[in-house]
Amino acid sequence: MSAEQGALPAGRAGQDAVPAGDAEPPTSWIGRIRRRLEDDLPYEKLLPETQPAYVASWIYVFGVLTLAALGMIVVSGIVLAFEGPSWYHTSNVGHWFNSLHFWSVQLFFVFMLVHLVGKFSMAAWRGHRARTWITGMLAFLVSIVTGLTGYVLQTNFDSQWISFEAKDGLNAAGVGAWFNVANLGQVALVHVFLLPLIIGVIVAVHVVLVRLHGVVPPIDAAAVEQGRAAASVTAPATAEAAERGARHDQTASGGDVMPVHEHERTGGRHA
Numbered sequence: 018m019s020a021e022q023g024a025l026p027a028g029r030a031g032q033d034a035v036p037a038g039d040a041e042p043p044t045s046w047i048g049r050i051r052r053r054l055e056d057d058l059p060y061e062k063l064l065p066e067t068q069p070a071y072v073a074s075w076i077y078v079f080g081v082l083t084l085a086a087l088g089m090i091v092v093s094g095i096v097l098a099f100e101g102p103s104w105y106h107t108s109n110v111g112h113w114f115n116s117l118h119f120w121s122v123q124l125f126f127v128f129m130l131v132h133l134v135g136k137f138s139m140a141a142w143r144g145h146r147a148r149t150w151i152t153g154m155l156a157f158l159v160s161i162v163t164g165l166t167g168y169v170l171q172t173n174f175d176s177q178w179i180s181f182e183a184k185d186g187l188n189a190a191g192v193g194a195w196f197n198v199a200n201l202g203q204v205a206l207v208h209v210f211l212l213p214l215i216i217g218v219i220v221a222v223h224v225v226l227v228r229l230h231g232v233v234p235p236i237d238a239a240a241v242e243q244g245r246a247a248a249s250v251t252a253p254a255t256a257e258a259a260e261r262g263a264r265h266d267q268t269a270s271g272g273d274v275m276p277v278h279e280h281e282r283t284g285g286r287h288a
Contacts, residue, residue: 062228071235076139079132080227086125087220091213093118098209102172122164129157141233149230152223159216166208169198180204 043049071077096114097105105111133153142150169180180198187193198204 057229058225065228068232069234069238071238072232074235076131076135077232079128079135083125083128083132084220084224086121086128087216089121090118090125093121094209094213102170106172122167126160126164129160133157136233139233139235143233144230146226146230146233149223149226149233152219152226156216156219156223159212159219163208163212163216166198166204166212169204170201170208172201 043052093114097111097118100108100111100114105115136150136153141153165179165183169176169183183198184193187196187198196203196207
């Protein structure tokens with residue numbers, strides 16, 4: 018068979034060709050995860066340039082403030098972990114970093130509480146955002162345990178009293194067999210490595226879910242937007258009707274016709 022006989026017509030070749038967009042589905046779990054991420058999390062959602070107008074409200078600031086406080090906790094905690102208790106108990110610079118870490122934790126909990134209360138009042142689980150709300154609550158609960166281990170790591174009289182009081186409570190709850198807050202080495206490893214890792218993963222998932230579903234709008238946001246849209250539609254018609262009425266009055270009185278805006282500017286006075 019010659020090359021000319023074996024060649025397909027141009028129309029037939031175009032029909033048999035596989036379109037570039039209809040690629041075969043992935044066969045591995047890595048490919049399926051990549052396809053899912055490409056579909057659900059495009060760059061426009063991960064790094065948006067604009068946000069809805071209601072995000073300018075002060076209640077939406079506390080999520081970012083919580084993340085900022087968490088970043089300060091991590092940075093100051095790394096310094097304290099490398100230098101050790103003998104440094105932050107005796108050095109002036111160590112005292113400063115210890116205080117920075119302590120007050121960052123206080124701000125972290127204040128910001129997170131305001132953030133959670135604000136989102137609870139807005140029913141933040143609306144619009145398929147239940148997982149976003151759950152991850153936020155999990156981060157809060159794990160942070161409480163992290164704060165307890167941090168107080169024990171102060172290695173002073175307060176930490177000694179807190180550890181033994183907490184030990185009795187954990188023993189009563191049946192947890193003391195696996196976690197002993199009076200064991201400084203165990204508490205240090207849990208506080209410095211395990212719990213921050215868990216919080217970091219939960220916070221990362223929480224932020225991705227926020228990007229995926231968007232920030233939750235206020236409960237009355239739909240009604241407000243509908244009211245604004247209706248006002249924008251009726252405002253030109255109202256202005257036009259007012260101008261027609263003014264023209265009719267001017268014509269009936271035999272005077273010159275004056276536009277509405279000119280009539281308002283001169284306060285209704287005619288020359």
